[in-house]
Structure formats: C-alpha cells, structure tokens
Amino acid sequence: MISFNTPTNLNGAELLDELAVVGIILDKLKQPPQLRADGRLYLDILEKDKTKAETVVAAHNGTTVAPEPTIEEKLASVGLNLADLKSALGL
Numbered sequence: 001m002i003s004f005n006t007p008t009n010l011n012g013a014e015l016l017d018e019l020a021v022v023g024i025i026l027d028k029l030k031q032p033p034q035l036r037a038d039g040r041l042y043l044d045i046l047e048k049d050k051t052k053a054e055t056v057v058a059a060h061n062g063t064t065v066a067p068e069p070t071i072e073e074k075l076a077s078v079g080l081n082l083a084d085l086k087s088a089l090g091l
Contacts, residue, residue, distance in 0.1 A: 002050050003040040004057045010041065011062025018060060019043075022052045 007015075012033045016026050024045055026032075031044040045053055075081055 001034070001042045001044050002047070002053070003036075003038075003042050004054060006035060006039060006041040007057060007060040007062065009062045009064055010035070010060070011064065014062045015057070015060050018056050019045075019053060022056055024049050024053055024056070 010033070013028065015033055016028050019026060026044065034042040036042055041057065043053060043057075069077075072082060075085060
C-alpha cells in the first residue's frame with residue numbers, strides 16, 4: 001500500500017477509472033482506495049506506478065453528487081422495463 005495526499009473531493013469509483021486510463025488497474029472490490037485514520041489515501045499499487053498515481057491523485061476532483069438515474073434504472077426500481085411500459089401504453 002502506498003499513501004497519497006487525500007484529494008479534497010474524493011470519489012473512489014472515479015479515481016479508479018482515472019487510474020485505469022494511465023494503466024493502473026485496481027479491482028474496486030479487492031483493492032478499493034482506503035482513507036485511514038491518519039487522513040491519508042492509500043492505494044494497493046506497485047512501487048513502479050507511484051509517480052503516475054501521484055499525478056492522477058493530485059489532479060483528481062471527484063463528483064460528490066450521485067448521477068441522475070436513467071429512465072431504465074428508474075423503471076427497474078419499480079419492477080418494470082421499457083418494453084413493459086411501451087406495451088402498457090399500447091406503443
């Protein structure tokens with residue numbers, strides 16, 4: 001585990017995507033970013049990737065608001081799908 005300064009707006013999922021762009025692939029379930037009691041961000045990466053990761057972490061400005069769900073996601077939350085809705089409306 002390598003420690004980094006914690007970005008002001010940390011979004012772990014977005015950070016993992018940004019790291020993947022530079023070739024640092026982490027499994028979000030097995031290797032999630034960790035915030036520890038010392039206030040530092042820890043990533044389970046290789047020492048050779050530290051410099052690349054430092055650049056990505058320093059530039060990271062994650063969103064703090066959940067994205068708006070799609071129509072399909074909204075329908076799925078009530079047990080429907082788009083085909084069901086079209087059928088019910090006779091379309």
